[in-house]
């Protein structure tokens with residue numbers, strides 16, 4: 378027997394119509410690439426998105442066409458989210474930090490009809506035009522006064538398009554499984570692959586992300602997504618803000634500690650989200666101060682492991698709760714969030730920080746397990762490590778335009794991560810499978826070693842890689858950046874690590890660097906470090922390039 382409830386498709390545009398009707402006067406604040414702060418309200422977002430939807434029709438965009446952006450987090454980028462997806466086309470958010478060859482590859486692969494870009498990225502656009510086989514339309518996301526001089530071909534102006542079009546537009550109804558946006562993996566493991574989200578997956582992901590044990594967002598929050606919209610739709614936070622009616626603060630290109638701190642203070646941000654490298658800059662900026670973010674209640678840290686020391690700094694010094702989260706492009710991206718269960722609240726600080734080093738519990742909708750080499754499920758005992766596989770309505774089932782790739786294995790998506798899960802269901806990533814250190818036939822978790830190293834006050838950040846060893850196959854090598862003013866040396870750090878890990882896990886050597894090589898989403902490129910230091914224990918390092 379079929380239930381008798383309305384069949385109403387879950388569509389991205391409904392987030393905007395809801396926000397306009399119920400939260401019309403809620404603010405959206407953007408730091409523009411022009412340098413100033415721009416403010417308007419959800420009612421303005423809705424009006425201008427409709428104008429842009431009409432402009433897209435005039436430009437010949439049809440349902441299913443791909444429309445790309447090379448843009449920071451800002452109000453115009455947000456408008457495109459609704460104008461493009463809401464009208465049935467597909468928003469392709471390009472990561473501008475990718476190599477130009479990769480950008481050219483994905484523009485061709487996605488067959489983008491139009492590329493909207495922030496002025497910062499004009500050099501990329503100029504270089505890109507020459508490489509593209511077919512001409513595309515380019516739109517500079519600025520007003521006529523800021524239009525750049527360019528000799529390289531026609532260029533449209535965003536604000537001219539807005540001005541020239543009516544704000545009367547009826548968002549079309551469509552199948553909720555229609556594609557809404559496209560995001561390419563950052564290519565740290567091979568050529569970028571396109572993950573094609575649907576309206577349905579986006580709405581379900583927003584519901585899940587807003588939940589109290591997930592990002593915990595409400596109409597009383599002011600959300601600052603530092604994570605860019607080109608990095609998996611800013612983890613869905615702009616959509617969640619519309620769903621719950623939260624104030625939204627969009628930081629543009631200024632992601633340094635000082636600019637972020639300023640924005641958090643002036644806008645009274647309550648929730649922020651970003652990768653650990655961004656928060657390192659923020660914490661360094663306020664170093665020596667306590668309670669530097671009085672309005673901020675919590676910060677979501679993900680994309681790479683959040684160290685216990687980072688969690689402790691936010692919580693002890695600044696009274697900001699840390700929500701450690703795990704996900705990936707193929708998961709829209711949310712998989713797990715580390716929020717406490719009731720019985721953990723009374724634990725002593727150190728034990729609570731140990732819980733927070735875990736990536737957390739799956740949000741409802743995501744199913745996960747760890748499996749052994751033959752795909753057999755492994756126990757949730759907090760110790761056994763296996764390959765993490767997931768499934769759920771916002772997990773990719775295939776890649777865009779890659780009929781030869783079959784990512785699923787018995788209906789599960791293999792994440793490429795190694796993890797353990799404890800009896801409370803808290804998952805902890807121990808490594809990416811390609812980063813795991815194989816020493817004497819056993820595995821060593823690089824993330825566990827990094828966590829311990831970061832507990833030393835002289836360590837600003839730590840990365841551990843497995844490098845070739847003549848006897849043990851691989852041995853851990855620890856690479857560290859020092860905190861400012863620290864004179865920490867190898868012996869002191871190794872003595873500090875002693876006793877906190879199994880003896881044979883202790884790295885054989887430590888190398889101090891000024892900075893680590895970072896990838897397009899702000900993660901440390903361990904493959905680059907392995908290339909350089911792979912022969913370290915044989916006494917041969919490649920010349921330093923980092």
Ligand code: ADP
Pocket residue numbers: 562563564565566678679680681682683701702703704705706707736792793794806808809898900
């Ligand atoms: P890419 O795979 O191209 O780097 P993603 O942004 O999709 O792009 O990266 C997802 C991967 O990032 C995960 O598979 C995992 O290895 C890593 N990751 C994400 N969040 C965390 C976290 N909290 N702790 C450790 N690793 C994480």
